[in-house]
Amino acid sequence: MISSPYLLYLGSATDDLSVKTAIGVAAWRPELCIGEFQSEGCTVTLNLPRMDFEQAAAAGVQTVVLGVTNAGGVMNPQLIEHILEAIRAGLNVASGLHQRLRTHPTIAKEAALKGVELHDLRHPPEDLGVGTGVPRRGLRMLTVGSDCSVGKMYATLAIEREMHSRNIKANFRATGQTGILIAQSGIAVDAVVADFISGAAERLSPARDDDGWDLIEGQGSLFHPSFAGVSLGLLHGSQPDAIVLCHAPERPHMRGIASRALPSLQDCLNANLEAGRLTNPDIVAAGVAVNTSRLDPEQRQRCFDSIEDLLNLPCEDPVATGVKKITDNLIKCVDKSKAA
Amino acid sequence: MISSPYLLYLGSATDDLSVKTAIGVAAWRPELCIGEFQSEGCTVTLNLPRMDFEQAAAAGVQTVVLGVTNAGGVMNPQLIEHILEAIRAGLNVASGLHQRLRTHPTIAKEAALKGVELHDLRHPPEDLGVGTGVPRRGLRMLTVGSDCSVGKMYATLAIEREMHSRNIKANFRATGQTGILIAQSGIAVDAVVADFISGAAERLSPARDDDGWDLIEGQGSLFHPSFAGVSLGLLHGSQPDAIVLCHAPERPHMRGIASRALPSLQDCLNANLEAGRLTNPDIVAAGVAVNTSRLDPEQRQRCFDSIEDLLNLPCEDPVATGVKKITDNLIKCVDKSKAA
Structure with missing residues (x-):
């Protein structure tokens, strides 16, 4: 379960396509989204209140959503710095990038220290089993x-x-x-x-x-x-x-x-x-x-x-x-x- | 590419089902299999020459094949000890167990030290891409x-x-x-x-x-x-x-x-x-x-x-x-x- 409300992280995006995850979340669950975060150079907005991580925490945000797609799905140094700032502000982080939050040593260590959750959305649970096809109700x-x-x-x-x-x-x-x-x-x-x-x-x-x-x-x-x-x-x-x-x-x-x-x-x-x-x-x-x-x-x-x-x-x-x-x-x- | 010839490791198996991988390899590629290794209590044989790891290395074996299925696919302490002995004898190891050879710290370290290869057969290459369906020759x-x-x-x-x-x-x-x-x-x-x-x-x-x-x-x-x-x-x-x-x-x-x-x-x-x-x-x-x-x-x-x-x-x-x-x-x- 990913805790809400969300702060939608837009990074330094300059086109809608690269923030389509954030756009989708804001369109279908406006009630979950109470702010957006823009880095320098960002020209995209979802018309949500702009917040840094401290302000977001004070406003009740639970989770920062990395609603961006990077070339290769890898975290660049600025993104890593922002993730660490968010964690230090006591926020959970949810990421759709291929590179995992949980296996990044500094991010994992800071998250453990602050007791916040890291959600790697592209990485499914490891305890899945095979299906059975047995009929079920519903x-x-x-x-x-x-x-x-x-x-x-x-x-x-x-x-x-x-x-x-x-x-x-x-x-x-x-x-x-x-x-x-x-x-x-x-x-x-x-x-x-x-x-x-x-x-x-x-x-x-x-x-x-x-x-x-x-x-x-x-x-x-x-x-x-x-x-x-x-x-x-x-x-x-x-x-x-x-x-x-x-x-x-x-x-x-x-x-x-x-x-x-x-x-x-x-x-x-x-x-x-x-x-x-x-x-x-x-x-x-x-x-x-x-x-x-x-x-x-x-x-x-x-x-x-x-x-x-x-x-x-x-x-x-x-x-x-x-x-x-x-x-x-x-x-x-x-x-x-x-x-x- | 898994180097041959093989030494088929039967562990302490007492029934054919638990060594069916080894049986399959010996049946279809007898020319690859020049020996078998049995632990104490093993009652199964493929009628190959019995060898320990030193003897296998001397006989020209390149790879020890863990042709056993363990409950849960996990390596027990005796199996780990045997794998380390095989590596120290200069042999590659191929495993069909769920638990990886390559992420076991001692096994990975010894293998690097001896310059031998570890093959985790259940773990596919990590650089696969999506298929295209474009027609190809052959x-x-x-x-x-x-x-x-x-x-x-x-x-x-x-x-x-x-x-x-x-x-x-x-x-x-x-x-x-x-x-x-x-x-x-x-x-x-x-x-x-x-x-x-x-x-x-x-x-x-x-x-x-x-x-x-x-x-x-x-x-x-x-x-x-x-x-x-x-x-x-x-x-x-x-x-x-x-x-x-x-x-x-x-x-x-x-x-x-x-x-x-x-x-x-x-x-x-x-x-x-x-x-x-x-x-x-x-x-x-x-x-x-x-x-x-x-x-x-x-x-x-x-x-x-x-x-x-x-x-x-x-x-x-x-x-x-x-x-x-x-x-x-x-x-x-x-x-x-x-x-x-």
């Missing part, structure tokens, strides 16, 4: 993708928000670093040992006996040749009652591989349902979430219409239109008696 | 399974042996610890970081421009809910021209999961071909390798006949009958022009 939805980075986290969070607005119990289950900061817990499934992918997903969404939902953030795509193993293990371990397919319609090719076309949405949906039946024979598709940020309103509507015609499922853009229809269908199509 | 076969532990390594090695007997260039590519000792190289794909499964498979079977085959040892099963992610990443990364399905007909349920039935062979084959088309659209099934060790000759023949009728593919037992028909079909059904 209602679960997993987002799946036609590709990487097509809005699976946003779609999952939008469904959680929609369910909460209807007073339905629902928990976002995070599988990537931004998601983990938003949920204040989770497992970076792409970083677990390969044997433990489905086991990590089972740990992440354990059996539940209330009538609430676990809404699980998907990763990768069954059709991405780099990451499909992660996607399949996550699908098997999540044992979802329903999947929501996420798609970016303007994508010219699979992310990072210029030679590879995207799958057809029908093939993608069918492959996920077929594979998902291994651990949940009753799995259904509940809807399609599309990132239409590059389309004008008319193009957007045509995109929705054509996908709805093709797949006979509600299609929405979580950001532009919300996910009311997808959520309606998700609730309708999953047999509620299962949780009873 | 002929590749991957064994796939209806379940875990159905003889994929044996089938792969039997095909290599059959090809060598026909003067066809072929290399066994190892993905598990016993296989790595047999091949003297390889990657334990179930232990890589999840994001790098297909990347590990690409590293393992790089493009080749001769007309030889890479014969890749499969892992797990697309139908095993614990390990399917590994199997899928290995399938995508291997980019095989052909698969050989491996099966253990007497298996009552999926290994380790009493509640789960095995898939039908037809479903299993189809799922592997369908998923394999992502990185090799021309993938074909070449045969079925069955472990019939528990069947009498008449039952064995009935088993072969029924599978051949069902799948229209040659079916053999790599140990009991050899793999001539499977190899014939493998060579025939893969378009040789591809490698030209």
Whole structure:
């Protein structure tokens, strides 16, 4: 569990892309974020109160979130100095960098001295085990993708928000670093040992006996040749009652591989349902979430219409239109008696 | 590269199962194994000359192979003492235990002092990257399974042996610890970081421009809910021209999961071909390798006949009958022009 409230560390960032983790956390959990920290030269702001570490501690901040991506994921000397200042101010530190906080001798020593927590978000727990696929109780939805980075986290969070607005119990289950900061817990499934992918997903969404939902953030795509193993293990371990397919319609090719076309949405949906039946024979598709940020309103509507015609499922853009229809269908199509 | 010849360390084993790694290496690479080491109480033998470490070094042994499985994969004090003795005799050490040789302070220090190599077979290289799925040259076969532990390594090695007997260039590519000792190289794909499964498979079977085959040892099963992610990443990364399905007909349920039935062979084959088309659209099934060790000759023949009728593919037992028909079909059904 990562303690809030957060101070979002922006370093000396000069573009939004390098602070996209911080932007995601501030967008989905504004109530967790009470300040931002900028180094010299930083031109990005989240319009939060600017604080140094002492001020942040005085304001009640619990954790400094390193919401920056560095080339190579390595900590530079200025960042290390700032981390040490934060620790000395009594703040926990959460990092999405590849280089670990906990194995940096000075950082680890100072943290132990001050009794603060270090969270290496890319480094999963070391006591994971293999999955079993044994059926468990509870209602679960997993987002799946036609590709990487097509809005699976946003779609999952939008469904959680929609369910909460209807007073339905629902928990976002995070599988990537931004998601983990938003949920204040989770497992970076792409970083677990390969044997433990489905086991990590089972740990992440354990059996539940209330009538609430676990809404699980998907990763990768069954059709991405780099990451499909992660996607399949996550699908098997999540044992979802329903999947929501996420798609970016303007994508010219699979992310990072210029030679590879995207799958057809029908093939993608069918492959996920077929594979998902291994651990949940009753799995259904509940809807399609599309990132239409590059389309004008008319193009957007045509995109929705054509996908709805093709797949006979509600299609929405979580950001532009919300996910009311997808959520309606998700609730309708999953047999509620299962949780009873 | 693990240097040979080997001294097979049997410890104080009292049953064959606990030394199955050593048995596998001795069975498939007798020419690599020139001695065995037994501690007090050991009742198992591979009928190799018994040697202590000094004698082994004098006989030309390069590497001591810890062919034992301990409860928990941890080194006990006697094993540590033996490892240190081996190092002091100038021998490399290869271990399939979970606990690493290289992070044990005394072992690491002695090895550095003596200039010998430590091989932790369960711990893959740390410089792996993500796979790309970009087509590469060469002929590749991957064994796939209806379940875990159905003889994929044996089938792969039997095909290599059959090809060598026909003067066809072929290399066994190892993905598990016993296989790595047999091949003297390889990657334990179930232990890589999840994001790098297909990347590990690409590293393992790089493009080749001769007309030889890479014969890749499969892992797990697309139908095993614990390990399917590994199997899928290995399938995508291997980019095989052909698969050989491996099966253990007497298996009552999926290994380790009493509640789960095995898939039908037809479903299993189809799922592997369908998923394999992502990185090799021309993938074909070449045969079925069955472990019939528990069947009498008449039952064995009935088993072969029924599978051949069902799948229209040659079916053999790599140990009991050899793999001539499977190899014939493998060579025939893969378009040789591809490698030209």
